[in-house]
Amino acid sequence: MRLICPNCDAQYEVPDEVMPETGRDVQCSNCGQTWFQHHPDHAPAEETADRDAFDEPHSGPEDPDEEVITAPEAEPEPEPQQKPEQRIRKSLDPDVADILRQEAEHEAQVRRKETPAPMESQPDLGLDDHGATDDAAARRAREARDRMARMRGEEPTTGATDAAATAAAVGSRRDLLPDIEEINSTLRSTSDRTAASAALSEQETAHEETDRKRGFSLGVALAALLTVTLVLLYIYAPELARAAPQVDPWISAYVGKVDQARMWVDSHLASFLTWLDTVASQSEPT
Numbered sequence: 001m002r003l004i005c006p007n008c009d010a011q012y013e014v015p016d017e018v019m020p021e022t023g024r025d026v027q028c029s030n031c032g033q034t035w036f037q038h039h040p041d042h043a044p045a046e047e048t049a050d051r052d053a054f055d056e057p058h059s060g061p062e063d064p065d066e067e068v069i070t071a072p073e074a075e076p077e078p079e080p081q082q083k084p085e086q087r088i089r090k091s092l093d094p095d096v097a098d099i100l101r102q103e104a105e106h107e108a109q110v111r112r113k114e115t116p117a118p119m120e121s122q123p124d125l126g127l128d129d130h131g132a133t134d135d136a137a138a139r140r141a142r143e144a145r146d147r148m149a150r151m152r153g154e155e156p157t158t159g160a161t162d163a164a165a166t167a168a169a170v171g172s173r174r175d176l177l178p179d180i181e182e183i184n185s186t187l188r189s190t191s192d193r194t195a196a197s198a199a200l201s202e203q204e205t206a207h208e209e210t211d212r213k214r215g216f217s218l219g220v221a222l223a224a225l226l227t228v229t230l231v232l233l234y235i236y237a238p239e240l241a242r243a244a245p246q247v248d249p250w251i252s253a254y255v256g257k258v259d260q261a262r263m264w265v266d267s268h269l270a271s272f273l274t275w276l277d278t279v280a281s282q283s284e285p286t
Helices: 045-055 094-113 130-152 158-176 181-237 239-245 245-285
Strands: 001-005 011-013 026-029 032-036
Touching: 026 094, 026 130, 094 130, 181 239, 181 245, 239 245
Parallel strands: none
Antiparallel strands: 001 011, 026 032
């Protein structure tokens, strides 16, 4: 049977066994047009009547004496040059026809058994069923191109087409979904900044604690050193006065002040001890 594309008039010769009795969808490999093709033995009644009327030869006038008006002959129009894609394909090899017949039967069985399942949609992510529809259309177009390639005796480019379709689908889905890498990098940078701030704060706290401890130790050491110096100066005052007579007035004044302080402490300490003895004696039972 002959298939003619209604869009670009490309013609294909295929065996009658390839076409199921109920007809099937076919696609033009030249322009991608898809139409439903009936089996030649089970065509609709209107199409059969039109084809019979078209094939019936026009009978001449019944009356031989009737005058026949002959129209002037028009110059024949040059036939348009047929594109290479529109040339009639040669008859297929029996093995190829057998393969196509098996594929047609298998596809018919799959379509009869196939039950469409409800598809889940996620409107909150901005996804719809356009991706599934595009994938199904691409798959049907790819299968049609593969069949046409096998009919021509060429190797089907299923691998390259699948890879291109997969890449396109992944790219479209990647455009619809948020960029995971960008989100991860933002989270990582935020966590890094938080960790760095915490480490810096701990380091500053440790430095402040160390400085505070160092200042306290330095103050205690200075006080102890000053006390030891004053004690040594008081003890060795006569030796220092003999060794350096010019500083004797200051040393003598310092020794006098220390002696006065000692006497004041001694008197007050004696008074305090006397008061303690008095209190203790009064508190004893008689």
